Amino acid sequence: MLRRFSLALALILTSTPVWSFETQATAAWVYDVTTGTVLMDKNAQTPIPPASMSKLMTLNMLFEALAEGRYNKDTTFAVSEKAWKMGGSKMFVKPDDRPTVDELIHGIIVNSGNDACVVVAEGMAGSEDEFARKMTARAQELGMNNSHFSNSSGWPDPDHRMSAHDLGLLAVRLIEEFPDYYPYFALEEYSYQGRVPANSRNRNPLLRIQGGDWQADGLKTGHTQEAGYGLVGSAVQDGGRRIVFVIAGLSSEQARAEESERIANWAFREFAMKTLAKGGQRVAEAEVWMGAADTVGLVPAQDVERLIPAGAAGKMTAEVVYAGPLKAPIAKGDQIAELVVRIPGLPDSRIALEAEADVPAGGFTKKLMTAAQVLMQRFFPADAPAT
Template identity: 60%
Template sequence: MRRRHVLPRLIATLIAGLIALPAIAFETQAGSAYVVDITTDTVLLEKNADVPLPPASMSKLMTLNMLFEALEDGRVTLDTRFNVSQRAMDMGGSTMFLNTQDRPTVEQLIKGIIVLSGNDACVVVAEGLGGTEDAFARMMTERAKALGMENSTFGNASGWPDPDQRMSAHDLAILATRLIEEFPEYYTYFGMTEFPFDGRAPDNRFNRNPLLPMGIGADGLKTGHTQEAGYGLVGSAKQGERRVVFVVTGLDSQEARKTESAAIVNFAFRQFVMRKAAEAGEVIAEAPVWLGDADTVGLVPAEDISLLMPVTSREGIRGEVTWTGPLEAPIAAGTELARFTISRPGLNDTTVPLMAASDVGKAGFLPRFTAAAGQVFERARMLAGGADADDGADAPAVN
């Protein structure tokens, strides 16, 4: 039987101290957008977030993911050198100005892709890891599906316009979060503001990410632009203990991309406040125990519970503990028994497991005998009345 317990006192504690500010509804001008606080796994904004769209150079993040994975499993090192094919040299658009005489290192290619958005560098990586760019694109698509990026397909490694090159804003956020969390030793490259590769393009050495010099905690990740895709940015910023990842695309100018991205960072860090819902080991609720040497057991989180709250709302916050019961003794301390779900207006629910706060042993013989006798009496009464003997039989067998 599923049991529910609503926690009004705890919710009153959560909303206490929230700052009353005028409500601000953020309406992005981007055609597609996704904003998530990855510290608390809280989605703050969605707009057409699961629609597959042309990602332009933002899809270079997937090429980098494939290269970082190759570094992690030892297939290459930062000093590994790749050949430059004629196909790579002939790539147009943003470039490192590589030629077929070059043998750039993996580290140079990483910087060339992140800072210079080099299409030629992407082809070099694709051919170096996949043999051909077409084969590498198929590898990218397969890997994306394995990572839960259900709305992503790839026709090339660079984001060059291609009907098979599609990613959703949500998928780009999944990918950005992975790059941050799984590859911290390589993520620092995303904060580089310039890369004067061999002095070949002195005017093309600067990172196009407009947020990096703003002093708002931005440290990545990748811009994108084609005529079909418009202007976009996969960004991340960290302030205090919180980190936000966001994706915007479909904007009509570089200035709009800069303004919209800065506004989203401000919205994410100013319109939500971190609150501690409970501490590790704090009793959230009591659950009844069947035939135990105690009638109830405390339910506690194993870790501190912190979550984001909208600063503009004190209404609609709800906490609920659910478990399947009755809980049968014996119960060992630390056993997962229940789930604690907190609902907040306009945000995704947060659910965490709750554990037994203490051991609960079996009751002695007399209480168990009495309970068994009661069950026999109740079953006999139901049979005598013509009812199905299984109706309402929630209690477990007594041993």
């Protein structure tokens, strides 16, 4: 039988405004990387034109190849006429150049070079079309189910689409899987052979914000007439807490800068890390059947820390759920229950609870007493009418 009972959590929060947030973006996804908590989801599953934000997938393909040893940072690629003639944002490579992988990474991240993306695509797959096909297949393998690529640069195409959610997943992957390359995203300027002084500055507006309790360190802007202005951003707070966010469909470069800063401030200042329970500390007891003890303590294996919206203390609920009574023997450390924490506006949080101690099976006397209790309950139920 499934047993449930409510649990009071000792949690003190100051009284501050509620945690809802209205964004001007047509699509947005905000994610707390440290706790795995989605803080905002606005049209985040809808495929949209990602513009240059999809260059992150080109970089992912290149970073994976570097990690596998197929290339190194000194590997050089040829520059085709197609790459040289690319419009829009450019790294300004020429057909007689042989840029290194390291230079191309700089050119894609800092200069948002469409030409650099084509160089990488042709160098890795022979053609940009084949590279786009491989990008799409790899995205599906990574769980990015609302992504389809027609090119390597985000150049406008009706079939080139990504969702805000997929862009966010990709950003988290780049941060966690490629720590050696992630610092490139914080670079503010780069000029390939001194050719792009007017286009050498990273367009990410958050990189130039000074002071405060957080610092942005990535990732990629995007803009086309169809897509509007967008940004895949990440920032880290003093103490190490990190967020990733995606916004799209803003009306101007200024609107993108202002909305990015507003979202980062909201994500860091309207949510706080709180300890709900200490690892190894009993939070409840579960009934035991045919054991040397009638109950066993339930404990989390580690500290239970969750991101709590400001002002949510009075709205939180928690309950312990287990299938019981539990049959002995039970070994210390067995996962036998769940702590379910519910916070309005956030997904339910489920934490495994373990047995605090061993509970061996009961001896002959215990079994005899249990059998007697069963017979008493069968023939003299507690709700039987008085005679």
